[in-house]
Amino acid sequence: MDALRAYIAALPEARGSGDALASMYADLGGQRASDPNAFRTKVDWWTRTLRDMAWRGLVTNTMSLTLDDALLTGLARPSTGRPLCIAVVMEELVRQRRAMRRADFLSQTTSVHQRSPLSRVLWEWVAQPVWRAATNAWHESDALGDEDAWHRMHGEWVLLDNVEQAAQLYRDAEAQRIRGVLDSVLSRTELHAQFASLHDAHGRPHLTPADYVVLERYLERDDGMLVTDGDLVKIVARGAPRSVNEADRGVFAVRNMHRKLTAQVDELEARIKQAHARIVQALRTKQPEERAKAYLRTKKQLEEMLTKRVGALETVHSLLLQMEQAVGDAEIVRNYETSAATLRTILADPALQPARVDATMDALAESVEQGNEVHAALTSQAAPVDDDEIARELEQLALDARDERVEPTEPAKQLEPSKQSETEAKKATTPTLPIRRRRPRHVWLNA
Numbered sequence: 001m002d003a004l005r006a007y008i009a010a011l012p013e014a015r016g017s018g019d020a021l022a023s024m025y026a027d028l029g030g031q032r033a034s035d036p037n038a039f040r041t042k043v044d045w046w047t048r049t050l051r052d053m054a055w056r057g058l059v060t061n062t063m064s065l066t067l068d069d070a071l072l073t074g075l076a077r078p079s080t081g082r083p084l085c086i087a088v089v090m091e092e093l094v095r096q097r098r099a100m101r102r103a104d105f106l107s108q109t110t111s112v113h114q115r116s117p118l119s120r121v122l123w124e125w126v127a128q129p130v131w132r133a134a135t136n137a138w139h140e141s142d143a144l145g146d147e148d149a150w151h152r153m154h155g156e157w158v159l160l161d162n163v164e165q166a167a168q169l170y171r172d173a174e175a176q177r178i179r180g181v182l183d184s185v186l187s188r189t190e191l192h193a194q195f196a197s198l199h200d201a202h203g204r205p206h207l208t209p210a211d212y213v214v215l216e217r218y219l220e221r222d223d224g225m226l227v228t229d230g231d232l233v234k235i236v237a238r239g240a241p242r243s244v245n246e247a248d249r250g251v252f253a254v255r256n257m258h259r260k261l262t263a264q265v266d267e268l269e270a271r272i273k274q275a276h277a278r279i280v281q282a283l284r285t286k287q288p289e290e291r292a293k294a295y296l297r298t299k300k301q302l303e304e305m306l307t308k309r310v311g312a313l314e315t316v317h318s319l320l321l322q323m324e325q326a327v328g329d330a331e332i333v334r335n336y337e338t339s340a341a342t343l344r345t346i347l348a349d350p351a352l353q354p355a356r357v358d359a360t361m362d363a364l365a366e367s368v369e370q371g372n373e374v375h376a377a378l379t380s381q382a383a384p385v386d387d388d389e390i391a392r393e394l395e396q397l398a399l400d401a402r403d404e405r406v407e408p409t410e411p412a413k414q415l416e417p418s419k420q421s422e423t424e425a426k427k428a429t430t431p432t433l434p435i436r437r438r439r440p441r442h443v444w445l446n447a
Helices: 002-009 019-025 036-055 069-075 086-095 102-107 117-140 147-153 160-176 188-196 209-221 246-284 289-347 354-380 387-405 417-429
Strands: 064-067 099-101 155-159 185-187 226-229 232-235
Touching: 002 069, 019 036, 036 064, 036 086, 036 155, 036 160, 064 069, 064 086, 064 209, 086 099, 086 147, 086 155, 099 102, 102 155, 102 209, 155 160, 160 188, 160 209, 185 188, 185 246, 188 209, 188 232, 209 226, 232 246, 246 289
Parallel strands: none
Antiparallel strands: 064 155, 099 155, 185 232, 226 232
């Protein structure tokens, strides 16, 4: 309980004067009708706190909380006393379908998330009137405080939020686990060993055997992930039949035999080592020869038994491999059947009928041929290029380029204004010769 007290002392509400924590420890029964907002705030705070306490392993179990004097003693503080108000909090969780008595949770046959038609009728005609009457009685007896609620809610309650959180951890771990075709059938001991390895990012929770039972029941009834048959547990994929057949029982029996033989082989090897050590010790300490012979005789018998067990183990292991191969082959054949049916459905499309395919291909070939004819007609009617004309035009371009590179040898002298005017007058009277332009070459198409 020291860890529980340290947890409460480290809460933000416990810092400073501690008035906030004292407010949370105060009675809640009187606030249900008088101050609904404060009532909901305190219920939400206690819900988070109780869930976190259980998830951290500060109480007995992770998925259930026992309301008893030991819990009140662990939560008690000198300045605030014992929080009897947690009984009212548990009442609210029950009303919200977030908590159930452990016995009811394990015995219920329908999912906790939905009601069957019969349970709905019982709720509407029996349980709900009783609940309303009890609620009215609680409202009318606020003077009694939380003491009355404590006596009603005393006992062990399953915290469904923690159960769902642990179930999600298992689903995530199962999604990452690489399984063989026979690994979906396992024993309850193996399943509980997997539960023990579940941890979140903070290394929590630390599940107990009581938690194993609750989580297994939830995964089977509410999640639909497991199917049990005695000690046999089968992990069921989504959409697969939720049943255990004779093949599953056969696989389970062979796997159990393999596990037992493996344990026997390990035990025999350890006993042989122990017998050998006794022989060495007897010889080293010069014990009577008969004792050393007895140890040696025992060792020989153990070695003979080990040889038989190893042979049986190899036979069972070979049988498991054959069963695994058979299961895999059956799955492959089922996939082939599904693929064949799918292919037949696709080929039944009218567009894939042979006559229609032939007609489509003929039309496509005809269209391609027409396109080729048009292309040939366009390319064959182009006018041929005259090589002599190209040579003459290239020579003219070379002459023009040479004339443009010629520069005057002397700079032009500045004319006097009178001479400049005469020169301009001469230019005005001199007739301008037309500039000879090269005619662009065109390629004409014959009509």
